Amino acid sequence: MRSLRRVLGLAFGICWAAAWPAEAHAVTASIPERAPSLAGEPVTFDLTIGDAVGPVQVRWDMGDETRTEFMVDDVQQVHSYAAPGHYPVLVTVKDDVGFTSVAFVHTVHRPLVTGDAAGSTDLVYDRPNAKVYTANYENDSVSVVDTNALTKLAEVPVARGPVGVALTAQGKLWVLHRDAHALSIIDTTSLAVESEVRLPYASQPMGLAISPAGDAAYVTLMAVGKVLKLDAASGAVVAELSLGGTPRGVSVSHDGAQIYVTRFLSGDSHGEVARIDAATFQVSTRFELAADTTTEDTDQQGRGLPNYLFSVGLSPDGLFAWVPGKKDNIFRGPFRDQLALSDDNTVRPLVALLNVAEGVEDVARRIDLDDRNLPNQVVFTPLGDYAFVSVAGSALVEVRDTYTGEFVTALKETGFAPRGLALTETDRLFVHASLSRTVAVYDVADIISSHDLITKKLADIPTVAAEKLDAQVLRGKQLFFNSEDVRMSDQGYISCASCHFDGADDGRVWDFGSVGEGLRNTVSLLGRRGTGHGNVNWSGSFDEIQDADDNIRDLFGGKGFLSAEQLAVGTVATPRGDKKAGLSPELDALAAFLGSLDTHHPSPFRNPDGSLTQDGVAGRAIFKRLGCGFCHTGADGTDSAGGKLHDVGTVKASSGMRAGEPLLGIDTPTLNGVWETAPYLHDGSAPTLRDVLVTANPEDRHAFTSALSEAELGQLIAYVQQLDGTVDLEPSEGDGAGEEPSEEGLFGCSVAGGRGDRHAPLLSFALVAGLMTFGARRGRPA
CATH class of the missing domain: 1.10.760 (Cytochrome Bc1 Complex; Chain D, domain 2)
Structure with missing residues (x-):
């Protein structure tokens, strides 16, 4: 089936060409605009002809390979389209003098479910009050925008790190705070914060969705691998479900019966979206997004493992879920398949389509967004025939034909890092350009009606009055x-x-x-x-x-x-x-x-008050006794500032070189924050912290752990899991940690025989996928 771009190009091209003979003859033709129809149901097209000279002949092309021959006075067609789509209808009319044509696009859609699904977002539309609310993450505020006047009405200070907003049926605005691990409830009339719900310490709440049924709300806790069910009136936690992994985006079906949660960081074999039955609050399906290992790497496609699964967009027909993310080509490289990574084939954007009835991804319909970066949210037109996809890294919103998956057009100049989207009943699309501190507004009526591809930007509405970040x-x-x-x-x-x-x-x-x-x-x-x-x-x-x-x-x-x-x-x-x-x-x-990035995420492995657990305290003593602080020293837990490199038995042929020079060792990384950075070591060869200390620790070269009991090993791991920058790793005087080790001393490794410094980082550090150290904001994520 042809994309809308091709369809409209054909339709309007024909109309333009047909206009040339208009001055040479007087025959006219028109067809009243028809409302979209359902697949499989008949639709009637009536042709009106005027000013004809002699007999009139008509030929119909219905756009689905159904065509008629020229017939006299064939002015009506009753036609059924077997499948949903955007069909270019072309009617050609000729008389004794000349001819004219009528071309238009007819939309055929699937039956729609009753009501709208809900999904986590940083921008939400309040239809009864004609307002849009945005969560301004770095600026700790929520902005209120008038969707008619296209102006900012207010900016409300809230707790640290707001990442999500949602509306209850009672007109309350819920605001989710990643950094404050809390939920705020705001009255939308007074804009006053009525209450605050504390969530588990250091849990990183990331996704918030209120059920369309009005009976519950759901919050994802990315740091602890859980989903919470909350009372929709008070926000009190009713139940929790352990999913594992890094749950981020959450959506709820139109009837409130099903909850969909993305695993943001994928395992090594596949991406994952969990479907939870709302009645039992148990996982009913785990959709696996398979790694693509067979597609040929070209400038328009490539292999990759689905990752960074941001959100779930549920289609208005209730049949599909769209999941935006990226594909990481971890199958390519000189050590893997002898092919160098390229800009076309390192990371590629994707949208996965889940068949919700069958409980599997429709792999054949997976979409690769060419020349794009980081798609993250999807909203649909009321008929579900077009999808708007915000693409954070490309500063635009793509429009896709949902029936073919093909590109239709792009709404450009959104501002930096567009994320949340909202489509109003007036056919205005609101886009939260999170790093431009604006809401961009587009008139998309002609796109929705399949009349035109021209994008009409109406406004850029500032959201933040006093920027907290330094301008540079x-x-x-x-x-x-x-x-x-x-x-x-x-x-x-x-x-x-x-x-x-x-x-x-x-x-x-x-x-x-x-x-x-x-x-x-x-x-x-x-x-x-x-x-x-x-x-x-x-x-x-x-x-x-x-x-x-x-x-x-x-x-x-x-x-x-x-x-x-x-x-x-x-x-x-x-x-x-x-x-x-x-x-x-x-x-x-x-x-x-x-x-400016001077803090780590707090560790959820600590006590609820942020203190070390009993095992953590015991593990700290073991850490000192083993002399780990020799390299992992000071508040930063590293001797990197001295330019030292260490080999603890993990450097191998696949470790490569040092910018083309011999690799003599690995830079000592900080241990702060390692609780959330598995896998470990410079080559990811240690899936867990236990693997670092045991299976990837040849001859105790990394630390003398073979002498530890299972209980002590567990305590040491517990301590490392609780390091988040609030504990000084500097060895204390008199505890032996700072003493020079003997040949078979505290580190269980030899420092003699010209081998250099072999006691090195417990874990390791990377940058921009191993390229550079570009990260998030001051003490907070991007």
């Missing part, structure tokens, strides 16, 4: 997200956020052999303060954030932010060479942004 830091974060800038990515696929959307890791191990490195595991960038810990990259190959310009050009396919003339001066073009700082305002802004 905000600019750096905008650059961090934006792949539309050809200096960042020529094809538009990759930005720094592609692997660090929330400033954390994407759970993937990349093969960077083509740029002189090796297998590199992505981990969180929070708390690093840019180069606050020392050199960056697993191999410590960059001594300033501005060195990332090398990989932007080599791996992102970008033109880079430095000119050829600048790179030709001295050793500027060389990592750890002459300084790049001060040569590019954009690179300096990125460095400022990363420098």
